[in-house]
Amino acid sequence: xxxxxxxxxxxxxxxxxxxxIECRSLDFQATTMFWYRQFPKKSLMxxxxxxxxxxxxxxxxxxxDKFLINHASLTLSTLTVTSAxxxxxxxxxxxxxxxxxxxxxxxxxxxxxxV
Amino acid sequence: KQEVTQIPAALSVPEGxxxxxxxxxxxxxxxxxxxxxxxxxxxxxxxxxxxxSQREQTSGRLNASLDKSSGRSTLYIAASQPGDSATYxxxxxxGQAGTALIFGKGTTLSVSS
Numbered sequence: 001x002x003x004x005x006x007x008x009x010x011x012x013x014x015x016x017x018x019x020x021i022e023c024r025s026l027d028f029q030a031t032t033m034f035w036y037r038q039f040p041k042k043s044l045m046x047x048x049x050x051x052x053x054x055x056x057x058x059x060x061x062x063x064x065d066k067f068l069i070n071h072a073s074l075t076l077s078t079l080t081v082t083s084a085x086x087x088x089x090x091x092x093x094x095x096x097x098x099x100x101x102x103x104x105x106x107x108x109x110x111x112x113x114x115v
Numbered sequence: 116k117q118e119v120t121q122i123p124a125a126l127s128v129p130e131g132x133x134x135x136x137x138x139x140x141x142x143x144x145x146x147x148x149x150x151x152x153x154x155x156x157x158x159x160x161x162x163x164x165x166x167x168s169q170r171e172q173t174s175g176r177l178n179a180s181l182d183k184s185s186g187r188s189t190l191y192i193a194a195s196q197p198g199d200s201a202t203y204x205x206x207x208x209x210g211q212a213g214t215a216l217i218f219g220k221g222t223t224l225s226v227s228s
Contacts, residue, residue, distance in 0.1 A: 043219060044218045091156075095216070104149070107158060109157065111156065
């Protein structure tokens with residue numbers, strides 16, 4: 001149990017376009033989901049916390065107008081990178097606050113490349 | 116603000132060695148601590164979860180300990196294998212449900228055959 005599905009796993013887009021990344025909890029309801037970004041050989045940096053039905057809480061330094069997060073249902077959260085630039089190229093991972101014995105569960109990540 | 120540090124940043128060992136990865140955190144008021152494994156370009160695989168009231172957890176060749184008062188955790192890997200080569204991440208949760216994990220930068224392990 002406690003599986004989080006993240007799509008797409010890889011995406012290449014042109015500068016100026018927008019990209020949407022989906023994170024779904026498959027067998028449980030996730031009231032809270034988290035979005036992280038990981039630079040090469042670096043740790044995971046928390047971008048924002050999304051709660052179902054309310055606005056996401058962004059970490060300091062993260063542009064909320066650039067990284068749009070929507071958590072419209074208990075099983076789906078989306079991250080949209082708007083007007084993407086090459087510096088947005090990164091590995092994005094979502095996580096759901098599953099309260100089972102295994103702790104938080106993570107999606108498989110999305111490798112975004114902006115060309 | 117909670118900060119998590121992992122030492123060493125990288126480690127290379129021959130197959131069969133026992134090894135210890137270290138994790139420290141600045142705020143000892145944690146809810147739990149979790150160890151993950153990450154293969155290159157992949158997501159995270161949870162290895163062990165230690166609640167704040169626990170001292171250690173074991174799974175197969177892995178043993179994780181927690182000393183909350185001193186802000187430290189160790190991950191012990193017994194009889195290392197080439198398949199153990201990966202990056203190991205330590206993460207702490209400082210609050211109740213809905214609080215994000217804070218990660219260290221990881222230890223990249225390479226086990227040679």
